[in-house]
Amino acid sequence: MLGTELELRLLNYRDTTPLKAGQVDDDPYGGGAGMVLRVDVAAAALDAAYDGSPEHRVVALTPQGRQLDQQLVEELADEKELTLLSTRFEGFDERIVEHLATDAVSIGPYVLSGGELPAMVLLDAIARRLPGALGSEESGLEESFSAELEGGLEYPHYTRPAEFRGWSVPDVLLSGDHGRIAEWRREQSRARTKH
Numbered sequence: 001m002l003g004t005e006l007e008l009r010l011l012n013y014r015d016t017t018p019l020k021a022g023q024v025d026d027d028p029y030g031g032g033a034g035m036v037l038r039v040d041v042a043a044a045a046l047d048a049a050y051d052g053s054p055e056h057r058v059v060a061l062t063p064q065g066r067q068l069d070q071q072l073v074e075e076l077a078d079e080k081e082l083t084l085l086s087t088r089f090e091g092f093d094e095r096i097v098e099h100l101a102t103d104a105v106s107i108g109p110y111v112l113s114g115g116e117l118p119a120m121v122l123l124d125a126i127a128r129r130l131p132g133a134l135g136s137e138e139s140g141l142e143e144s145f146s147a148e149l150e151g152g153l154e155y156p157h158y159t160r161p162a163e164f165r166g167w168s169v170p171d172v173l174l175s176g177d178h179g180r181i182a183e184w185r186r187e188q189s190r191a192r193t194k195h
């Protein structure tokens with residue numbers, strides 16, 4: 001439980017597998033290298049956790065899924081409950097993605113060894129969108145990809161010292177003129193987004 005907003009539960013396929021000796025995966029039909037997570041094992045884990053099929057979205061993390069972006073993060077952050085499924089080795093039996101999951105999500109066009117990091121990436125991106133997640137040191141509103149910045153990149157930030165090795169902070173930020181500062185930031189955000 002983080003604050004009162006987020007309750008996390010970790011499920012291990014091995015704890016509920018119907019197979020002997022904690023087996024969770026098997027050889028691929030048709031041959032080839034690698035082990036595939038079994039559909040009966042994933043179903044047993046979901047049944048045990050939710051007493052049947054979950055009524056909320058179940059996200060399978062796979063490089064073949066919809067690529068994660070801020071829009072998808074916002075969409076998933078609106079859900080009351082979510083289940084994330086991940087694997088190692090060769091991946092999921094396709095029936096898990098087709099029938100047990102509601103969504104397939106990729107964190108980017110590259111392949112990692114397992115779904116632990118993708119699950120944590122998605123979790124972190126969602127958690128910081130929940131009410132009360134961010135302290136006053138960080139703004140969750142005006143940041144890269146937010147609606148406030150028209151989906152674009154955030155403007156640059158500077159802090160003290162105002163000058164270091166001849167590298168100075170743009171004058172406008174020291175001017176105290178909030179209208180000009182806001183305009184400058186909007187321009188910077190737009191210019192960065194174009195590149």
Ligand SMILES: C[S@@+](CC[C@H](N)C(=O)[O-])C[C@H]1O[C@@H](n2cnc3c(N)ncnc32)[C@H](O)[C@@H]1O
Binds near residue numbers: 061089109
């Ligand atoms: C080695 S990968 C399997 C790759 C799969 N054989 C393929 O070629 O698409 C093992 C697991 O890591 C996770 N994974 C790896 N890269 C990922 C990515 N970019 N996004 C989401 N999950 C990923 C998934 O759970 C995946 O099933």
